[in-house]
Amino acid sequence: METRELRYFVAVAEELHFGRAAQRLGIAQPPLSRAIGQLERRLGVALLERTSRSVTLTEAGSVLLTEGRAALDAVEAAERRARRAALAAAGSPGLVLVTKAGAAGDLLPKLLDAYAAEPGAVAVDVLLCGIGEQERLLRDGRADVALLHRPFDSTAGFDVEELRTEGQVVVLPAGHPLSARAHLRMADVTALPGLPMPRWPRLDGTYPDGPGPQVRDHAQLLQLIALGRAAAVLPESCRAFLHPDLAAVPVPDAPAVTTVIAWPPHSRSRALAGLVRAATRLQPPCLAST
CATH class of the missing domain: 3.40.190.10 (Periplasmic binding protein-like II)
Known part of the structure; x- marks a missing residue:
């Protein structure tokens, strides 16, 4: 399987439309359709279900989309690292x-x-x-x-x-009734009235999600907390960078x-x-x- 074929397939699988995929790739639609057909024949499986109105992925196509993205990422990573190694060898x-x-x-x-x-x-x-x-x-x-x-x-x-390795604290608006507590438990934190935990970017599913506003970075998160729109459990070391309008309370049962x-x-x-x-x-x- 060639890298070019994978790129073609991933584009079609993501767009679920041959015309849009061809435009994205900068090629005409007929050669793109032929390339996908050749790939299916070589693999011996149907990757796409095509009708006059829609394109959908088969089970095999879903698997190849996941694996193909990973393979293309690996190729791009290898290219970047090779270039960086060449720069280092050249004295940069x-x-x-x-x-x-x-x-x-x-x-x-x-x-x-x-x-x-x-x-x-x-x-x-x-x-x-x-x-x-x-x-x-x-x-x-x-x-x-x-x-x-x-x-x-x-x-x-x-x-x-x-x-x-460090413990975690809950960051609250300064002056919140619970900000003077010696510590809080996770059950207390998740039940704070009016201060929901944030929704994190869904990149790999490892960040625990809450019902509150979605955040992109820590600066946005801290501003939302200061405005009384959210609370968050963060590593203990965040204390050193909190503004006076924020308070941190230890949460001993939060994971280290x-x-x-x-x-x-x-x-x-x-x-x-x-x-x-x-x-x-x-x-x-x-x-x-x-």
Whole structure:
């Protein structure tokens, strides 16, 4: 199976319309139809059900769509990493580190400073992303290394080193009647009247969803909390960056959050190895007190 055929099929499967898929691909519709037919004959299965009015996926087509997307992502990731390796070999080394905006904010500057002091350190570009996006950016090759947060981010398929484990707090509007409590339980948090938990971007299903407003990033989330429109359970380290109009109360029965540094297992980058070494020397994994 050729990469071109996969791209053609994924376009048709996503559009469920040959005309729109052809326009998206920048080709005429007849050769696209022929290519899909040839692919079906080669595989010996029907991928699409076609009528004069609609196109739908068969069970085999649904499987190939999922697998095809993953294969195309892997090809694009390989291309990006190959280009980056070529730049490094040509004397322009550098690393791209992706992290969720507003997360592990106290850890990131320590890591960058520690690595900068290492012999042979290279430039590190920091890519700040929305909630739940850093794993995808690492997998598709747009980043060399990431700070991920268990149990919310999947680390399957990556090499990882644990950097810090901490408890969580519920962030409330300052002056809320419960903001003076020594601690709250998750049952209290999920039942807060008028302060629903947010709805997170549905990227991989690992972020626990609530009935409240959908959020894209931490800045938006904190503003909604300050306005009295939501509450959220976040890692303890977020306290250092809360504005005076917000308050944090420990939630002892919330799951602990472990920050890890993650990278592709096949990486041979010396610069990446140096960054990981600097990260592991910062502090041993520990459970932050609440």
